Amino acid sequence: MNYFSPTHGIFAAAFGAVLLSACSQKPAPEQKEKPQDPAAEVTSPAADSKIFFDDFSYQSLSEMAENQWKARTETGHPGVAGARWSGDGISFLQDSEAPGNTLLRMTSSTDGSGENTQHTQFCHQRKYLSGTYAARVFFRDEPISGPDGDQIIETFYTISPLKADMDPDYSEMDFEYLANGGWGEPDNALFATSWETFKLDPFVQDNESSTRPGSFAGWHTLVLQAGEGKLRYFVDGEQFAEHSERVFPEEPMSINFNLWFTAEGLVDSTENRVYQQDIDWVYHSASQILSTEEVTSAVDALRADQVAFADTVPDWEPKLESPCGL
Template sequence: MKAIAAGLVAMSMAGGAHAAEPQFFFDDFSYADTAALFKQGWTVRSAPGHPGIPGARWAPEGLSVVDGKLRLHGVTDGTGPGTAQVQVCHQRKYLAGTYAARIRFSDLPVSGADGDPVIQTFYAVSPLKHDFDPEFSELDWEYLPNGGWGSDKTRIYGITWQTVRLDPWLAFNQQHEEFGPLGERGRDWHTLVMQVAEGRTHWFIDGRKIDEHGGRNYPVVPMSINFNLWFSPGGPLPAGVAGGPPRVYEQDVDWVFHAKDTVLSPAQVEAQVKRWRAGGVARLDQVPPATPALESRCDF
């Protein structure tokens, strides 16, 4: 792994096609609309399936660009037909290095009664080709403001996956739970960072290291970068929510970042993003495709 220096960053910013290492991916989502977003390698999910409420729809119209931020907009009435979830994905070419995103989670719905087991995420993942696929790789931030999965506690998970069987569910992973709300009335911004290097993954929230994972859970194949907002099935809803009018939840993303094969501290990531924005750099995509190139799906 390479350490980064200010001079090297300056060359990368100024060098264009001849940019020196490290290789960066960065997007601050300052698009006029989603059509412009999709021209930069992003895709939105429409394929049905895991995760979420059975029968729920993955709704492309749930993705928008609002005031220079990416917005994920999900709706549920607690039933499959009455639920629209949303997912957006970038190309499958990311493995070791530093991942980061600045996100505003929702602790409360923007309309309707509170209480749905909504899950708001930032993650990197490869396809699951079959049950217990040994090459499956996933790094996952999941925020549960209303609890779920057998607990009513508000928490965020940092999860490094080895492999999984979806039905019946059996997962092999390493995880950390951080308890408590991440948004005062859902309006606070948080920077999430994952460092992936030399057999270990390091997890940070707002510059504070919360955990370190390794061993068999370390990712082994290139992954796509993703955000999604979905609703956990099977959990009881509070009185007044079940069967009531639809509830709307939103998650906003200010920017996303990856430095290939390079470990950066959260402070270095924030400083680099600040330099880019001050210099008018809204997006970079210097990370080359995997060799051979891999299909970039948006369905998991």
């Protein structure tokens, strides 16, 4: 996820036979393959065995960890200095609009001090590169308690570790919703940012970013297509942004969600404020470029077959470490 201001600092029938034998509440047996060419074109066959899907039908964080998810505990950038990161902000609840469906909820809070600020982030394995990424998320414009106005960042993104300042192989692709403005926006706005690289101190950025002001509160299906040397971002089926081959990912990335406060955008109050973001599902196809409609059809087919979790995306060889942090 973009830790800095961009301005500144399917085929339903085809899936069933492939997935039912490969999917369960536990990940598929580890598979190995050599890294892909990051600029390689992906195809659109009638079926695809290289998918990742999670319906977040869990009852506990430990159950979620069995499917290779990690909650961030590493302190530090981004956000409020001294803030705590932990799995305490991750919970599961029944969907009031769809009986039987479970949602994942991230909860972050602050009273304006570092020691009383809780940020939330969770990450999946670092093995994703080209293809289609998608998630159904619920953004909020206001806190569920406490005074409004903090610059809160609500996200869905992919990222690789930064090995050194201005690392030429760094990769990151972000959807970020700023419910109370920030980064040059006076009010709420959605950002899509693709990173070539950066330096933290002093901050130097190299990215392509697109912004749309206005409220995005409520449910949205976010889709990112990474193929043919282009990155295309979609919100509810409408193209939001297109970024060039210059910022196309070069290193395998982890899939992430997080919810955090900007250090410079807190309101002047010592009252505790609590913000939340919900996630219904996340989906990735490693070898297909899919439209929002095709993604939705694939997810519907998996759910109809009662597949709550599927991971048939091979690990890279050798298998990569998957840190959950910056």
